[in-house]
Amino acid sequence: MKRLFPIFxxxxxxxxxxxxxxxxxxxxxxxxxxxxxxxxxxxxxxxWTAFLLFxxxxxxxxxxxxxxxxxxxxxANWIAGAIAVATVLAxxxxxxxxxxxxxxxxxxxxxxxxxxxxxxRFFPExxxxxxxxxxxxxxxxxxxxxxxxxxxxxxxxWGIWWTWDVRLTSTLVLWxxxxxxxxxxxxxxxxxxxVLAAALAVFGALDVPLVYFSIWIFxxxxxxxxxxxxxxxxxxxxxxxxxxWLAFMCFAIxxxxxxxxxxxxxxxxxxxxxxxxxxxxxxxx
Amino acid sequence: MTPSTSSLAxxxxxxxxxxxxxxxxxxxxxxxxALLVVVIFSFSFDPTAEESREIAGGLIWxxxxxAAVVALNQTWARELRNDVLDAYxxxxxxxxxxxxxxxxxxxxxxxxxxxVMAPLFIVFYNLRALGPSYQLxxxxxxxxxxxxxxxxxxxxxxxxxxxxxxxxxxxxxxISIPAILAMVQATRNILTGEASAQFWIVLLGAYDVVFTIxxxxxxxTILQAE
Numbered sequence: 001m002k003r004l005f006p007i008f009x010x011x012x013x014x015x016x017x018x019x020x021x022x023x024x025x026x027x028x029x030x031x032x033x034x035x036x037x038x039x040x041x042x043x044x045x046x047x048w049t050a051f052l053l054f055x056x057x058x059x060x061x062x063x064x065x066x067x068x069x070x071x072x073x074x075x076a077n078w079i080a081g082a083i084a085v086a087t088v089l090a091x092x093x094x095x096x097x098x099x100x101x102x103x104x105x106x107x108x109x110x111x112x113x114x115x116x117x118x119x120x121r122f123f124p125e126x127x128x129x130x131x132x133x134x135x136x137x138x139x140x141x142x143x144x145x146x147x148x149x150x151x152x153x154x155x156x157x158w159g160i161w162w163t164w165d166v167r168l169t170s171t172l173v174l175w176x177x178x179x180x181x182x183x184x185x186x187x188x189x190x191x192x193x194x195v196l197a198a199a200l201a202v203f204g205a206l207d208v209p210l211v212y213f214s215i216w217i218f219x220x221x222x223x224x225x226x227x228x229x230x231x232x233x234x235x236x237x238x239x240x241x242x243x244x245w246l247a248f249m250c251f252a253i254x255x256x257x258x259x260x261x262x263x264x265x266x267x268x269x270x271x272x273x274x275x276x277x278x279x280x281x282x283x284x285x
Numbered sequence: 286m287t288p289s290t291s292s293l294a295x296x297x298x299x300x301x302x303x304x305x306x307x308x309x310x311x312x313x314x315x316x317x318x319a320l321l322v323v324v325i326f327s328f329s330f331d332p333t334a335e336e337s338r339e340i341a342g343g344l345i346w347x348x349x350x351x352a353a354v355v356a357l358n359q360t361w362a363r364e365l366r367n368d369v370l371d372a373y374x375x376x377x378x379x380x381x382x383x384x385x386x387x388x389x390x391x392x393x394x395x396x397x398x399x400x401v402m403a404p405l406f407i408v409f410y411n412l413r414a415l416g417p418s419y420q421l422x423x424x425x426x427x428x429x430x431x432x433x434x435x436x437x438x439x440x441x442x443x444x445x446x447x448x449x450x451x452x453x454x455x456x457x458x459x460i461s462i463p464a465i466l467a468m469v470q471a472t473r474n475i476l477t478g479e480a481s482a483q484f485w486i487v488l489l490g491a492y493d494v495v496f497t498i499x500x501x502x503x504x505x506t507i508l509q510a511e
Contacts, residue, residue, distance in 0.1 A: 065503075065506065068506075173459060173462050176458075176459040176462075177459045177460065179459075180455050180456050180459050183452070183455055184442075184443075184446065184452070184455075184456060187446040187447050187448065187452055188445060188446045188447075189445060189446060189447050190445040190510065192445065192510035195506055195507070195510040196442050196445065196507065196510060199442065199503045199506065199507055200442070200456065202499065202503065203435070203460050203496070203499060204459075204460065206495055206496065206499055207459075207460050207462075207463065210463040210464075210488070210491070210492055210495070211462060211463045213463075213488065214463040214466050214467055214488055215466070
């Protein structure tokens with residue numbers, strides 16, 4: 001694994017450079033917005049990456065909470081399976097809003113539940129908490145990029161930096177929740193920080209749909225999603241966007257990877273120090 | 286045989302109310318704090334009739350929110366003295382009875398605060414509801430519950446942090462944003478009488494149900510986390 005890291009880092013660097021070239025030179029200039037539209041290739045991939053990381057954080061937090069009790073783990077696994085089946089059934093049986101394909105709903109339902117089981121398989125016990133810390137921190141960084149690039153684009157195009165639109169506000173609230181999550185981890189003085197943080201992550205995830213619906217009532221100004229929604233996009237632009245997303249995902253995985261290793265090493269060092277202190281009580285001042 | 290959850294909750298609630306009745310720590314601090322907020326707001330925003338009706342909903346709830354944090358911070362501090370909380374942990378009593386008692390206690394304190402402060406707001410801001418005013422009671426009850434149920438939970442969570450007085454609002458405010466939006470919009474709609482407050486009341490109800498269930502499911506884990 002250790003040798004894989006530099007290879008992956010070089011690959012990510014190459015991909016990021018190509019994505020940069022594609023975004024600034026390769027992609028055609030947008031007709032009405034002009035060059036400023038190119039920030040879209042950073043804004044949207046960052047947003048997708050941030051939301052994916054927050055989703056992983058939520059799944060890892062649930063995993064941590066139910067993992068403390070074998071019975072709860074079994075119940076949660078059954079519920080997760082039931083959610084996957086219910087999503088697939090609902091996708092094909094219930095009427096969906098216009099422009100939403102049943103296959104997309106079914107795939108995303110299965111993907112989320114699959115991710116849950118993957119996390120369960122590869123991140124046992126305390127490892128899942130390390131994953132939660134990592135994804136929350138890196139997610140906040142990407143979410144910050146979204147919140148900075150958004151106003152930079154909005155100022156020339158909309159004429160305003162910020163509007164209290166549903167997507168902007170929901171993203172801001174999500175960012176606030178995860179900043180408070182990180183603060184809680186920093187300020188917590190007990191050894192049970194993971195439990196508290198996992199509970200907060202669950203509360204945050206419950207909050208997001210409520211935030212979305214509550215702000216939905218205001219008129220939405222954000223452009224409709226161009227991918228998967230009703231909008232149309234030049235194939236070269238879509239290509240650039242997807243390349244950028246891939247590059248950003250690789251970059252996020254790279255950062256998460258090294259942060260993960262750092263966190264594991266920090267915890268090992270703390271444990272060793274605690275053990276040594278217990279073994280040699282007289283060496284303490 | 287262990288007594289039922291509700292009778293245990295009643296005993297704890299009665300104890301908390303009696304303590305508060307004798308000391309009046311939380312309620313005095315909250316009342317004076319809310320009064321200060323009202324007076325400072327009246328200097329910051331010109332309280333003339335028409336405009337004030339538009340912003341009064343926001344002012345009222347921000348004042349109550351800040352004042353509620355004062356009470357919420359004291360919820361568990363009392364149980365830390367003499368290690369009462371540890372006694373709760375080792376006792377066979379269901380943790381949720383303790384939680385419900387604390388939430389109900391805070392609900393009563395904050396409701397008393399609101400009942401005392403609301404007339405002051407009406408006087409200072411010259412308010413008169415143009416919409417159906419009985420709905421204000423519903424908004425008040427649901428909104429207060431939304432604040433105290435999460436507030437009590439997060440207060441228990443921030444017990445184990447450094448500088449916990451600061452930590453509580455940092456945790457509570459981001460999660461409360463939809464509830465605060467709903468309370469403020471509902472109050473504004475009722476005061477101005479321009480639109481129906483129904484959507485926001487339903488949203489507040491949904492928020493209350495979702496987070497009450499979440500708190501009851503997770504409280505035992507939080508209480509035992511030491």
